[in-house]
Amino acid sequence: MTIRRLTITDMTPVTGIVYYEPSADAILDGLDGKIHIPIGSMPIPLLAEDHSALGASSPGYDAVGRGIYQLLRANPDAVGSSNYANLLQQAYPHYLSELASHIVMLDQKDVEVTYLDRKINYLKIFALIEPENAQFPFEIGKTLLDKGMRLSALHLSTISLYRAVDFLEKARQFDPKHMPAQNTLGEVYYLLGKYDKALSCWSGIISELDKVEAEKLEARLKKIEAGEFPRIPVVDYLEAVAVAMSLFEAGQYEESAAIYQDIIDDAAFCQQFPLPELYYYLALCCKNMAMPKYAEEYLQEALAINPAYDEARAALDQLY
Structure with a gap:
């Protein structure tokens, strides 16, 4: 042909x-x-x-x-x-050296989502050159997981996490013994509510982890086996936070607060994913609804989770 x-x-x-x-x-x-x-x-x-x-x-x-x-x-x-x-x-090997330097630089900084997209593209270039190297799809999948958890990109969480699965599964296909890929894939499956798949990924790697990490993972596995996980998949909560943030920006504070309240009412979710931002934004909703006492309570919750949360500290100082 x-x-x-x-x-x-x-x-x-x-x-x-x-x-x-x-x-x-x-x-x-x-x-x-x-x-x-x-x-x-x-x-x-x-x-x-x-x-x-x-x-x-x-x-x-x-x-x-x-x-x-x-x-x-x-x-x-x-x-x-x-x-x-x-x-x-x-x-043009000098261009590849430049790309590698950019990736290293991006790894060393807490960068915005646009830079994560840039990093993904750079990694894809190396994956084109070494199409069976498991490290590149692993790094891409890990970066997509990072993107899926960023506040500024929560509206894309579902897409980002399913794309992460594709790359992490590819990494596992190329190297079935790639423990970091297996571990990260388990995390993504958990976020997507695919608990059986998360269990499958994690159960085979505990012996490869250090004692502290192994104990943490064993505790998560026991909760999965006991059916102790969030009421709905975590990714749905992430998308709900994105909706709540949009409502807040539109001045619809009551509707925004109702979503945040529904999320923090899920004890299993809050225990496994203690996010101070949820309490911070709920506090801002309360402040805008002239409910300062509730705002103070939620800001204190945010600071209890993260004492270094400067925005919450400033909001508390300016509350009254």
Whole structure:
């Protein structure tokens, strides 16, 4: 069977990228003859300004590298991304070193959700180059779990967590003995309310954990076996918090407070996931409903969970 050569119309649109269709025998030359790679099998992504400057000439080594690098960072799932990633590895290893440095930097900081998305894209590029390396889908899945738990992205919790499952299952498929992937996958399944699957993931790794972590996990397993888990899946509570936050921003304090109250009434959830933010935002609702005594009580609850919660401390100081 003859494989059809990709054309520009097949390619994924990416902002700032214009595709260039090379001749079938086109060669990428660079680094004083050290790079000599055929690139005529598919269109080449170029920065829009590099494409505009082409005229009748073919793109050079630097322009091709800039375009591929930008495309992969923007959308590593684009058509042809696997080929582009391998070309990046062969001809532009300095870009991979730069990506690795960015990932390390992002790991060392508490960053916003947009930076987590950026990190995921960077990890996907390495996964394209080493498609059977379990570490990359594990890191992607772990980052998606982090994203799914962020207050600013709770409205995307369900999507983020199911995407995390896909990558973590892939990591486990590549390396069935990858204990961190197994552990994280169990956590995601628990959040999704899939307790049998969480039990399956966790029961096989207790012997691999240190004593403290093993005891914590054993306690969770016993609660699952005893049916002691939140009334509804945790992910549904996370999505409910997102709704409550939206209602608060819209000035619908009573409706917002009702959701927060319903969540904190679930003792099993609050015991396993002590979130001071729930009490903080419930306190703000009470303050706006002219109920300062209740607001004070909830702010004290927030501070009991996290004594370093500066926003709750400031709100308490300004309450009366």
